[in-house]
Amino acid sequence: MNIAQQLFCRAFQFGFKVAIPVLPYRNPDILNAVDEIPELLHKKGITSVLLVTDQSIRSLGLTKHLEEILEQEDIDLTVYDKVEANPTVAQVEEARRLYIENDAQALIGFGGGSSMDCAKAVGVLIARPDKNLEQLGGILKVWKKTPLMIAVPTTAGTGSETTVAAVIVDPETKHKYAVMDFPLIPDYAVLDPEVTRSLPPSITAGTGMDALTHAVEAYIGNSTTKQTRRESLRAVRLIFHNLERAYRNGDDMKARRNMLRAAYLAGCAFTVSYVGYVHAVAHTLGGRYNVPHGQTCATVLPYVLEGYGAKIYPQLKALSIAAGLSEMDEDEALAARKFIQAVKDLNAKLKIPDKVNGIKREEIPLLAKLAAKEANPVYPVPVLMDERELKRFFYDISEVDS
Ligand SMILES: [Zn+2]
Structure with a gap:
């Protein structure tokens, strides 16, 4: 993205960020x-x-x-x-x-x-x-x-x-x-786990990974607050400790309750701190090919985290510690790699594919344009990308024609 566009996006996002404390955000009260x-x-x-x-x-x-x-x-x-x-x-x-x-x-x-x-x-x-x-x-x-x-x-x-x-x-x-x-x-x-008891495993997996994506995108963006950072970290910890359990045993009410809490916390975090390019890409694919939102976010998440590069290593290290994967004194790059690998491993355990089926390669320029339109300038992403730069994610996640 060229410098003028970057300045415009950052100025726009800064305006929203400074308004956060005066806007009437509130977290819903919880009934158990x-x-x-x-x-x-x-x-x-x-x-x-x-x-x-x-x-x-x-x-x-x-x-x-x-x-x-x-x-x-x-x-x-x-x-x-x-x-x-x-x-x-x-x-x-x-x-x-x-x-x-x-x-x-x-x-x-x-x-x-x-x-x-x-x-x-x-x-x-x-x-x-x-x-x-x-x-x-x-x-x-x-x-x-x-x-x-x-x-x-x-x-x-x-x-x-x-x-x-x-x-x-x-x-x-x-x-x-x-x-x-x-x-x-x-x-x-x-947040009553009884009403989620009969969810089939694939829905538990996809929606749970959607919550993880909300927490991660809210955390790595530029418009975080102390509270949304805390909410995101708590959500990530809960998801890494409970999603696979809820997926394997839908009757595990403790895991189900923790997942509801995680989704709530992640929701509170992204309401204030927004999402990023994972959601822009997933929304675009959902609008065009009717693919399920959560599962698509899960597939796209590691590609976009890798695409942001070293800029988000500090945030990924904090997420890696929250997930129980890294120690405080660990090297940032190593912790970041561990976190991204853990997302991929979790996807594999939940039987979420690492590609999205059915993307027509000739449509990718249009898809990238739509994703850029959704995200820029609103989403306070850690690294700005224009439609040309977003294209690669669509190529990366599309199945290679056989
Ligand atoms: Zn979502």
């Missing part, structure tokens, strides 16, 4: 079990809630216990269970109608990122009945308090229970956009 929800609602004087989830979560019986205890506690419950991957404007509108018709006073988003995002978006429309979602898309356009929002993640990875964003799709225009504002940060995150 779904069982704690009725008491919380009683305390807040809430007698009617809307539960937003998807059909597969509900048919697996994951929401059953919550539905039962809310009924026992005389809290009116309305369920919207038609969320699909990438919630649409129509789904959000329908859920909003249910919220209003049933005089709901709070929202529970129960599921993966999509259900939580849909619930957040319902909250946005309740707060801003004067606008539609398209008008509220982008940064800082909501500006009003949303109803009490409780997020119950059923995967340990997306971090949507902590973030300012809800991603929405308009199926008519195929336009995918995010509504991003501070009122969207959920008030409570319920």
Whole structure:
């Protein structure tokens, strides 16, 4: 990247970095079990809630216990269970109608990122009945308090229970956009491992590696704070100690609980400190080839860490120590290499491939352009790269034609 572009990116990122202390970031309060929800609602004087989830979560019986205890506690419950991957404007509108018709006073988003995002978006429309979602898309356009929002993640990875964003799709225009504002940060995150018990190993692996990528990208970037560095290091420690256990034995509730905590911490860290080129590359591939987000991040992560080079050795050494791989007095380059190798080894143990299937090599220049557009100048990456420099990651991860 040329010097003028670099200066522009760094100035842009510096503006956001200095604003961090004055922006109303907050971490959601944690509940340790779904069982704690009725008491919380009683305390807040809430007698009617809307539960937003998807059909597969509900048919697996994951929401059953919550539905039962809310009924026992005389809290009116309305369920919207038609969320699909990438919630649409129509789904959000329908859920909003249910919220209003049933005089709901709070929202529970129960599921993966999509259900939580849909619930957040319902909250946005309740707060801003004067606008539609398209008008509220982008940064800082909501500006009003949303109803009490409780997020119950059923995967340990997306971090949507902590973030300012809800991603929405308009199926008519195929336009995918995010509504991003501070009122969207959920008030409570319920980190209950029971709701993640039935996750298949491949999803446990992919979402867990997504959380690792959030923690690593937040940590190695230039917009960290003391708090986000601490959160990232704790997340990395938890993931290296628990992800493989949760993958091999889905009934290991201690490992599942620790993974939920790790995903939450990583989510809090990247909400403030952003992600980097791993996510830009993974989002681009996800948009073009519909590959799973977490697994793609896992595949791309070691390539990008190697691509950043010696600039991030100090950060990688700290991550390596957090992961239990290195000692304080170890050589930085050695510790950095150990950390990158450990990510590759973890991928192999989780049966995550080191290539992404189906990338059309003739599309790589376009893919690199899209990734550069997403990342620059917003992501405070440790080493800036333009589309020409990003191309190599796409070549590196694509299967060589046989
Ligand atoms: Zn991610």
